[in-house]
Amino acid sequence: DGGITQSPKYLFRKEGQNVTLSCEQNLNHDAMYWYRQDPGQGLRLIYYSQIVNDFQKGDIAEGYSVSREKKESFPLTVTSAQKNPTAFYLCASTRRTGSSFNQPQHFGDGTRLSIL
Amino acid sequence: GENVEQHPSTLSVQEGDSAVIKCTYSDSASNYFPWYKQELGKRPQLIIDIRSNVGEKKDQRIAVTLNKTAKHFSLHITETQPEDSAVYFCAARSGGSNYKLTFGKGTLLTVNP
Numbered sequence: 001d002g003g004i005t006q007s008p009k010y011l012f013r014k015e016g017q018n019v020t021l022s023c024e025q026n027l028n029h030d031a032m033y034w035y036r037q038d039p040g041q042g043l044r045l046i047y048y049s050q051i052v053n054d055f056q057k058g059d060i061a062e063g064y065s066v067s068r069e070k071k072e073s074f075p076l077t078v079t080s081a082q083k084n085p086t087a088f089y090l091c092a093s094t095r096r097t098g099s100s101f102n103q104p105q106h107f108g109d110g111t112r113l114s115i116l
Numbered sequence: 117g118e119n120v121e122q123h124p125s126t127l128s129v130q131e132g133d134s135a136v137i138k139c140t141y142s143d144s145a146s147n148y149f150p151w152y153k154q155e156l157g158k159r160p161q162l163i164i165d166i167r168s169n170v171g172e173k174k175d176q177r178i179a180v181t182l183n184k185t186a187k188h189f190s191l192h193i194t195e196t197q198p199e200d201s202a203v204y205f206c207a208a209r210s211g212g213s214n215y216k217l218t219f220g221k222g223t224l225l226t227v228n229p
Contacts, residue, residue: 031215040125042205042221043160050215058216059117090159101215102148102167107159 006108023091032074122220145211
């Protein structure tokens with residue numbers, strides 16, 4: 001969807017380096033999500049945020065960190081503690097309906113991270 | 117937590133045939149089941165979804181069925197075309213307050229001309 005922008009498209013990380021992946025949305029969605037995709041593994045949830053200044057760990061949060069200082073932005077930092085960071089990273093967002101987030105998730109184009 | 121199993125992992129059909137992909141889920145409180153299509157190197161795109169108060173939903177050549185008792189749901193594509201070739205993911209959203217989506221591992225569908 002054109003409303004979710006991920007950058008960069010490709011990123012290379014050196015040993016011991018932290019890198020930050022950007023995710024911006026102009027859909028006025030409340031919730032944002034980060035997924036990691038490996039071949040044959042489907043999409044695995046790293047972190048998610050349902051409201052500004054609040055976020056929760058997903059299933060594979062170790063070695064990653066996030067922030068949600070603005071509604072439209074949810075950057076993901078891959079730290080040096082993540083020993084196997086090579087993957088395709090997808091950001092998604094969804095809107096709230098009343099007290100529910102039971103709406104479709106829309107994805108960005110992804111960032112492919114590789115180790116140098 | 118929720119666990120979603122998806123089968124088959126690969127599926128090859130002839131153009132014009134039907135394709136069926138099946139998923140099972142573990143959490144009986146899950147209430148929303150989307151299907152995504154992902155072409156190589158691109159973002160997943162929602163193709164159809166179904167909520168737990170409905171047993172079947174159809175959109176042109178695509179249909180999804182849900183059996184809450186058995187905790188499984190299926191994607192049906194009729195009259196397949198080469199452009200249907202992609203990886204398809206099912207997902208289930210847990211009830212409660214976190215509304216997380218749990219994805220299956222995907223099915224690579226190849227439609228041969």
